[in-house]
Amino acid sequence: MEIAFIKTPIGIAKIVGDENGITEISVLDEGEVSKTIPPILQVVVQQLQEYFLNKRSTFDFKLNPKGTEFQQRVWKELLNIPFGKTISYLDLSKKLGDVKAIRAVASANGKNPLWIVVPCHRVIGTDGSLTGYAGGLWRKKWLLEHESPTSQQTLF
Known part of the structure; x- marks a missing residue:
């Protein structure tokens, strides 16, 4: 699993995923922003940034949440x-x-x-x-x- 942390208007977003898809996106009150973004997570980071800039209303990367x-x-x-x-x-x-x-x-x-x-x-x-x-x-x-x-x- 790859992990990246990015700054957003509502806190530090934690993004976790791999070639099978994204398993977690959560927002923390504080934390350190990733200096480099793993290639597999770059499209997620880009789309989240576009969302926060009002340039995106849907997401099209692969999801892989774990649950019942x-x-x-x-x-x-x-x-x-x-x-x-x-x-x-x-x-x-x-x-x-x-x-x-x-x-x-x-x-x-x-x-x-x-x-x-x-x-x-x-x-x-x-x-x-x-x-x-x-x-x-x-x-x-x-x-x-x-x-x-x-x-x-x-x-x-």
Whole structure:
């Protein structure tokens, strides 16, 4: 596995992957930025930088997250949430075919190892509230405002 750390507006992004795909993208509060980026991770770094510069709304590198079959189903469904849009945990549960699985869906969402790229930040409470985000609600708010199609003072 190769690892790279890059500076972003929401912290230091940790990127982990190999020729089979990217297994982790997370954001740390602090850390040292990589002096060199392994060749296998360069496209990921480039696309993340474009995302933060408002020049990219989708990603096209290979993903290889590790998780249970159920978590994989949830993460795959997250990829269907359009840029600049949100969905509730309840609606996500319905899309997965089991409205009663809302807690399991929320748990799988919270274990998403590919922040930003698999957009778990686009899942909100049924009442529109920002709920749960492994990276902290301030990062979730930042990402949603960053992706907002209209420029406004604040979403929340």
